[in-house]
Amino acid sequence: MTSKTQAVPLATPLALNRSAWPRRLKGLVLPVLILLVLEVVVRVGWLPSYQMPAPSEIALTLTDLAEGALWKHVSASLGRVVLGFVIGASLALVFAAWVGLSREAEAYLEPTFAGLRSIPSLAWVPLLLLWLGIDETSKIVLIAIGAFFPVYLNGVAAIRDIDRKLVEVGQMYGFSRRRLVRRILLPAALPGLFTGLRSGLSLAWMFLVAAELIAATKGLGYLLSDGRETSRPDIVLAAIIVLALLGKVSDGLLAALEKRCLAWRDTFQGAGQ
Amino acid sequence: MSVRALLDIHVARKRFADTTVLKDVRLALQPREAVSLLGPSGCGKSTLLRIVAGLEQDFQGELRRPDGEVAFVFQEPRLMPWLTVEQNIGFSDDNHYDRAWVTQLIEEVGLKGFAQALPKALSGGMAQRVAIARGLYSRPQVLLLDEPFSAVDAFTRMKLQDLLLQLAEHHAIALLLVTHDVDEALYLSDRVLVMDNRPSSIRQALAVELPHPRDRRDPRLAQLKALSLTALQQAHVI
């Protein structure tokens, strides 16, 4: 009996120590390790630097770019993503609400959307170029198409997943359709809508790169293809890093908004620290 | 049926597709009366309650409801998870609910201090208290309850039963309650109605003429329990 109770306090400090490691530091371990290894491998000459520049060299290129053309490219890309995403997501929300709320609308619209969805979105590129030329419009439209489907699909699913039992509470009070939407359907669908918006945004970035790789004179996708044409892998990698940062920051903004709006959710947060 | 009945319902026939669920069910509720419905699972008790609530309008028969509100407490609390306790109770008035009245109800159901809590922070019993308070918010004359305490543990259930009686008494509300629990039916109500299998009608009515507050250990309740068990057996419920 006594030996058992004594064994417990020995184990606790260890466990405490391990989980006291800040979460952020844990996440940094692997990337830092990879960067160090790469740096060494390139310096020693195991990898040719014209194919894989050392991380320090990429950092230099990045600072060079930051003093010059980078901001032009970033603002061009950011503008396109924002515009394309806003247009695509807004249309998707409108159609999702329509199809989600009305069986009639579903019967008319859903087969068409299902058909359109089965076209890989990049297959639109030649058509968009033919119809809209290679200027801004075709890029914005392509990004909007990319953002549309995840938002639409998640939106419809979110509405159709709403617990009928909650809706019945509103019916019990004789709520009008508008009031039902505002008081029950919209808040109940919000988690699914956010999921859709976030995956829509990440697809918007993907389609931005596609659009800019094909035809552009500025933008991060242009920087990518420019780096390839001038055999500058450091520029390509710098552009990739900037794209990753922008994607992360924009998703972080949506995630923060989601967290604020959905604080009421009672979900599993993962075990441990 | 008395002329002064608060609620009067006659369901000549209620069917879902080809199955007749209710057939010739008559029920009248007097002001401040408490009536329980006992019956086998799937016999249409919830359906009957939903007809009375107006949630189910496709039936043959007649329904006379009081001018005042009829409120419904469901088997699950059905609280809006994004609203606080306070906002849930005043749900029917959007954001301009009567705060003083809500605060009073929160106290009456014993949840003082939880006005700003979110449903995820409540236990099952507490959530059902909020649901009852939400039902009372509209100052109903009739409260319909569909197995309201079946999801909570036995001790919580007894507490909630006492709370319900106290609130019904205080606010002069008539109760129509569906339950699976014979003891609950006898403890709470003035009349126990036993329904039989589909197509169901009311097979037997049992008057529980005991004054409130009742003692759960009262031998007369035990006698009535024996009687109702016999009735349930005759109705092939058990």
Ligand SMILES: Nc1ncnc2c1ncn2[C@@H]1O[C@H](COP(=O)(O)OP(=O)(O)O)[C@@H](O)[C@H]1O
């Ligand atoms: N919306 C519905 N559509 C079809 N059948 C239903 C529906 N609701 C209930 N039923 C059927 O009606 C019968 C009675 O249901 P219900 O009133 O929920 O029973 P109880 O509450 O007495 O257990 C059941 O057999 C059930 O399958």
Ligand SMILES: [Mg+2]
């Ligand atoms: Mg039921």
